[in-house]
Amino acid sequence: MFVVEELNSEELFALWSEFKDSHSKSAKDRLLIHYAPLVKFVAGRVAVGLPQSIDQADLVSYGMFGLIDAIDKFDLDRKIKFETYAISRIKGAIIDELRAIDWVPRSVRAKARVVEKAYQKLEAKLLRTPTDKEVAEELGISEKELQSIYSRISFIGVVAFDEVISGGDKGDGSVSIGDTIADKRASSTNSFEREETKQILAQAINKLGDREKVVLALYYFEGFTLAEIGDVLGVTESRVCQIHTKAVMQLKSKLAESERELI
Structure with a gap:
Protein backbone atom coordinates (compact mmCIF):
# COMPACT_ATOMS: atom_id res chain seq x y z
CA MET A 1 0.00 0.00 0.00
CA PHE A 2 1.41 3.42 -0.92
CA VAL A 3 1.38 6.59 1.15
CA VAL A 4 0.35 9.80 -0.63
CA GLU A 5 3.28 12.20 -0.61
CA GLU A 6 2.44 15.75 0.36
CA LEU A 7 4.29 18.19 -1.89
CA ASN A 8 4.17 21.97 -1.95
CA SER A 9 3.94 23.82 -5.27
CA GLU A 10 7.71 24.39 -5.54
CA GLU A 11 8.53 20.74 -4.82
CA LEU A 12 5.91 19.60 -7.31
CA PHE A 13 7.22 21.88 -10.05
CA ALA A 14 10.77 20.66 -9.41
CA LEU A 15 9.55 17.05 -9.64
CA TRP A 16 7.78 17.74 -12.92
CA SER A 17 10.88 19.44 -14.30
CA GLU A 18 13.06 16.50 -13.28
CA PHE A 19 10.76 14.02 -14.99
CA LYS A 20 10.39 16.02 -18.21
CA ASP A 21 14.12 16.77 -18.43
CA SER A 22 15.49 13.30 -17.63
CA HIS A 23 12.51 10.92 -17.82
CA SER A 24 13.50 9.76 -14.37
CA LYS A 25 11.56 6.67 -13.29
CA SER A 26 11.74 7.67 -9.64
CA ALA A 27 10.31 11.12 -10.44
CA LYS A 28 7.51 9.54 -12.46
CA ASP A 29 6.71 7.11 -9.65
CA ARG A 30 6.49 10.00 -7.17
CA LEU A 31 4.15 11.88 -9.52
CA LEU A 32 1.97 8.78 -9.85
CA ILE A 33 1.75 8.46 -6.08
CA HIS A 34 1.00 12.16 -5.64
CA TYR A 35 -1.83 12.18 -8.20
CA ALA A 36 -3.21 8.69 -7.46
CA PRO A 37 -6.18 10.12 -5.44
CA LEU A 38 -7.42 11.65 -8.71
CA VAL A 39 -7.96 8.14 -10.07
CA LYS A 40 -10.03 7.10 -7.07
CA PHE A 41 -12.08 10.31 -7.37
CA VAL A 42 -12.84 9.77 -11.06
CA ALA A 43 -13.53 6.05 -10.61
CA GLY A 44 -15.99 6.84 -7.83
CA ARG A 45 -17.90 9.26 -10.05
CA VAL A 46 -17.99 6.88 -13.02
CA ALA A 47 -19.13 4.02 -10.75
CA VAL A 48 -22.35 5.85 -9.84
CA GLY A 49 -25.16 4.16 -11.72
CA LEU A 50 -23.06 1.29 -13.08
CA PRO A 51 -24.22 -2.30 -12.47
CA GLN A 52 -23.06 -3.85 -9.20
CA SER A 53 -21.11 -6.40 -11.22
CA ILE A 54 -18.62 -3.65 -12.07
CA ASP A 55 -16.08 -3.51 -9.24
CA GLN A 56 -14.87 0.00 -8.39
CA ALA A 57 -11.39 -1.42 -7.76
CA ASP A 58 -11.33 -2.49 -11.41
CA LEU A 59 -12.28 1.03 -12.46
CA VAL A 60 -9.36 2.36 -10.41
CA SER A 61 -6.95 -0.03 -12.12
CA TYR A 62 -8.28 1.05 -15.54
CA GLY A 63 -7.92 4.69 -14.53
CA MET A 64 -4.28 4.28 -13.52
CA PHE A 65 -3.42 3.70 -17.18
CA GLY A 66 -5.03 7.03 -17.95
CA LEU A 67 -3.00 8.74 -15.23
CA ILE A 68 0.23 7.23 -16.58
CA ASP A 69 -0.67 8.44 -20.07
CA ALA A 70 -1.51 11.91 -18.74
CA ILE A 71 1.82 12.23 -16.93
CA ASP A 72 3.72 11.11 -20.02
CA LYS A 73 1.94 13.51 -22.37
CA PHE A 74 1.36 16.56 -20.17
CA ASP A 75 3.07 19.70 -21.46
CA LEU A 76 4.29 22.02 -18.73
CA ASP A 77 4.13 24.94 -21.17
CA ARG A 78 0.36 24.64 -21.51
CA LYS A 79 -1.41 27.10 -19.26
CA ILE A 80 -3.72 24.57 -17.63
CA LYS A 81 -3.66 22.63 -14.37
CA PHE A 82 -2.50 19.04 -14.61
CA GLU A 83 -5.57 17.91 -12.69
CA THR A 84 -7.86 19.36 -15.37
CA TYR A 85 -5.95 17.53 -18.09
CA ALA A 86 -5.55 14.27 -16.16
CA ILE A 87 -9.18 13.82 -15.11
CA SER A 88 -10.25 13.62 -18.75
CA ARG A 89 -7.49 11.12 -19.58
CA ILE A 90 -8.31 8.98 -16.53
CA LYS A 91 -12.01 8.94 -17.33
CA GLY A 92 -11.27 8.17 -20.98
CA ALA A 93 -9.15 5.16 -19.99
CA ILE A 94 -11.95 3.82 -17.78
CA ILE A 95 -14.56 4.30 -20.51
CA ASP A 96 -12.31 2.65 -23.11
CA GLU A 97 -11.99 -0.44 -20.93
CA LEU A 98 -15.71 -0.55 -20.20
CA ARG A 99 -16.34 -0.49 -23.95
CA ALA A 100 -13.77 -3.25 -24.48
CA ILE A 101 -15.43 -5.61 -21.99
CA ASP A 102 -18.89 -4.84 -23.44
CA TRP A 103 -20.38 -4.23 -20.00
CA VAL A 104 -23.82 -3.06 -21.16
CA PRO A 105 -26.45 -5.80 -21.72
Missing part, protein backbone atom coordinates in the same frame (compact mmCIF):
# COMPACT_ATOMS: atom_id res chain seq x y z
CA ARG A 106 -27.78 -5.97 -25.29
CA SER A 107 -31.34 -5.38 -24.14
CA VAL A 108 -30.30 -2.10 -22.50
CA ARG A 109 -28.38 -0.98 -25.57
CA ALA A 110 -31.45 -1.74 -27.68
CA LYS A 111 -33.65 0.39 -25.39
CA ALA A 112 -31.17 3.26 -25.60
CA ARG A 113 -31.08 3.10 -29.41
CA VAL A 114 -34.88 3.11 -29.65
CA VAL A 115 -35.18 6.20 -27.43
CA GLU A 116 -32.34 7.96 -29.24
CA LYS A 117 -33.98 7.36 -32.65
CA ALA A 118 -37.27 8.70 -31.29
CA TYR A 119 -35.51 11.88 -30.16
CA GLN A 120 -33.82 12.32 -33.53
CA LYS A 121 -37.07 11.79 -35.44
CA LEU A 122 -39.00 14.25 -33.29
CA GLU A 123 -36.18 16.83 -33.34
CA ALA A 124 -36.23 16.78 -37.16
CA LYS A 125 -40.02 16.96 -37.30
CA LEU A 126 -40.67 19.56 -34.58
CA LEU A 127 -37.45 21.61 -34.98
CA ARG A 128 -37.19 21.76 -31.19
CA THR A 129 -36.55 19.51 -28.22
CA PRO A 130 -39.48 17.11 -27.81
CA THR A 131 -41.24 16.82 -24.46
CA ASP A 132 -41.34 13.59 -22.47
CA LYS A 133 -45.00 13.26 -23.44
CA GLU A 134 -44.17 13.52 -27.15
CA VAL A 135 -41.34 10.99 -26.87
CA ALA A 136 -43.59 8.59 -24.96
CA GLU A 137 -46.33 8.94 -27.60
CA GLU A 138 -43.79 8.32 -30.38
CA LEU A 139 -42.73 5.11 -28.61
CA GLY A 140 -46.32 4.11 -27.85
CA ILE A 141 -45.77 4.02 -24.09
CA SER A 142 -46.76 6.07 -21.05
CA GLU A 143 -44.60 8.83 -19.57
CA LYS A 144 -44.15 6.65 -16.48
CA GLU A 145 -42.81 3.83 -18.65
CA LEU A 146 -40.46 6.31 -20.38
CA GLN A 147 -39.06 7.41 -17.01
CA SER A 148 -38.53 3.75 -16.17
CA ILE A 149 -36.54 3.32 -19.39
CA TYR A 150 -34.43 6.38 -18.49
CA SER A 151 -33.62 4.71 -15.17
CA ARG A 152 -32.67 1.42 -16.82
CA ILE A 153 -30.35 3.07 -19.34
CA SER A 154 -29.00 5.70 -16.93
CA PHE A 155 -25.71 3.89 -16.41
CA ILE A 156 -25.04 4.24 -20.14
CA GLY A 157 -25.60 7.98 -19.83
CA VAL A 158 -23.15 8.36 -16.94
CA VAL A 159 -20.23 7.72 -19.30
CA ALA A 160 -21.90 8.76 -22.54
CA PHE A 161 -21.02 12.46 -22.44
CA ASP A 162 -17.46 11.68 -23.55
CA GLU A 163 -18.95 9.52 -26.32
CA VAL A 164 -21.01 12.52 -27.45
CA ILE A 165 -17.74 14.40 -27.97
CA SER A 166 -15.82 11.55 -29.59
CA GLY A 167 -18.71 9.96 -31.46
CA GLY A 168 -18.14 6.77 -29.49
CA ASP A 169 -14.98 6.12 -31.46
CA LYS A 170 -11.42 6.29 -30.26
CA GLY A 171 -9.91 6.35 -33.72
CA ASP A 172 -7.42 8.91 -34.91
CA GLY A 173 -10.10 11.53 -35.49
CA SER A 174 -11.73 11.40 -32.07
CA VAL A 175 -11.88 14.36 -29.73
CA SER A 176 -12.15 13.94 -25.95
CA ILE A 177 -13.30 16.58 -23.49
CA GLY A 178 -9.71 17.04 -22.39
CA ASP A 179 -8.58 17.42 -25.97
CA THR A 180 -10.90 20.38 -26.46
CA ILE A 181 -8.74 22.42 -24.08
CA ALA A 182 -6.93 24.93 -26.27
CA ASP A 183 -3.32 24.24 -27.22
CA LYS A 184 -1.66 27.22 -28.87
CA ARG A 185 0.81 24.95 -30.64
CA ALA A 186 -1.83 22.71 -32.23
CA SER A 187 -2.15 22.80 -36.01
CA SER A 188 -4.58 25.33 -37.43
CA THR A 189 -6.72 22.52 -38.91
CA ASN A 190 -6.99 20.62 -35.63
CA SER A 191 -7.66 23.83 -33.72
CA PHE A 192 -10.45 24.75 -36.13
CA GLU A 193 -12.06 21.29 -35.88
CA ARG A 194 -11.92 21.31 -32.09
CA GLU A 195 -13.27 24.83 -31.90
CA GLU A 196 -16.09 23.85 -34.24
CA THR A 197 -16.89 20.82 -32.07
CA LYS A 198 -16.99 22.97 -28.96
CA GLN A 199 -19.26 25.53 -30.64
CA ILE A 200 -21.70 22.85 -31.83
CA LEU A 201 -21.73 21.30 -28.37
CA ALA A 202 -22.26 24.67 -26.68
CA GLN A 203 -25.16 25.47 -28.98
CA ALA A 204 -26.70 22.06 -28.30
CA ILE A 205 -26.36 22.50 -24.53
CA ASN A 206 -27.93 25.97 -24.70
CA LYS A 207 -31.04 24.42 -26.27
CA LEU A 208 -31.52 22.01 -23.35
CA GLY A 209 -33.98 22.63 -20.54
CA ASP A 210 -32.78 24.42 -17.40
CA ARG A 211 -32.61 21.27 -15.29
CA GLU A 212 -30.67 19.35 -17.92
CA LYS A 213 -28.14 22.20 -18.21
CA VAL A 214 -27.75 22.39 -14.43
CA VAL A 215 -27.17 18.64 -14.13
CA LEU A 216 -24.52 18.61 -16.87
CA ALA A 217 -22.77 21.69 -15.50
CA LEU A 218 -22.68 20.46 -11.90
CA TYR A 219 -21.69 16.89 -12.76
CA TYR A 220 -19.07 17.41 -15.46
CA PHE A 221 -17.64 20.84 -14.69
CA GLU A 222 -18.18 21.39 -10.95
CA GLY A 223 -17.44 17.85 -9.77
CA PHE A 224 -20.75 17.26 -7.95
CA THR A 225 -21.94 13.71 -7.42
CA LEU A 226 -25.41 12.74 -8.62
CA ALA A 227 -26.59 12.60 -5.01
CA GLU A 228 -25.28 16.13 -4.36
CA ILE A 229 -27.03 17.40 -7.49
CA GLY A 230 -30.22 15.82 -6.18
CA ASP A 231 -29.84 17.85 -2.98
CA VAL A 232 -29.39 21.04 -5.00
CA LEU A 233 -32.45 20.38 -7.16
CA GLY A 234 -34.54 18.89 -4.37
CA VAL A 235 -35.05 15.56 -6.16
CA THR A 236 -33.85 11.98 -5.67
CA GLU A 237 -30.55 10.66 -7.04
CA SER A 238 -32.58 8.35 -9.29
CA ARG A 239 -34.38 11.36 -10.76
CA VAL A 240 -31.02 13.06 -11.42
CA CYS A 241 -29.93 9.92 -13.31
CA GLN A 242 -33.06 10.20 -15.43
CA ILE A 243 -32.47 13.90 -16.15
CA HIS A 244 -28.84 13.18 -17.04
CA THR A 245 -29.80 10.37 -19.40
CA LYS A 246 -32.41 12.55 -21.07
CA ALA A 247 -29.85 15.35 -21.52
CA VAL A 248 -27.33 13.03 -23.16
CA MET A 249 -30.01 11.65 -25.48
CA GLN A 250 -30.95 15.18 -26.50
CA LEU A 251 -27.33 16.19 -27.09
CA LYS A 252 -26.65 13.16 -29.27
CA SER A 253 -29.77 13.94 -31.27
CA LYS A 254 -28.85 17.61 -31.72
CA LEU A 255 -25.25 16.81 -32.69
CA ALA A 256 -26.42 14.17 -35.16
CA GLU A 257 -28.71 16.77 -36.74
CA SER A 258 -25.81 19.26 -36.95
CA GLU A 259 -23.66 16.66 -38.68
CA ARG A 260 -26.41 15.96 -41.24
CA GLU A 261 -26.69 19.68 -42.00
CA LEU A 262 -22.95 19.82 -42.74
CA ILE A 263 -23.13 16.98 -45.25
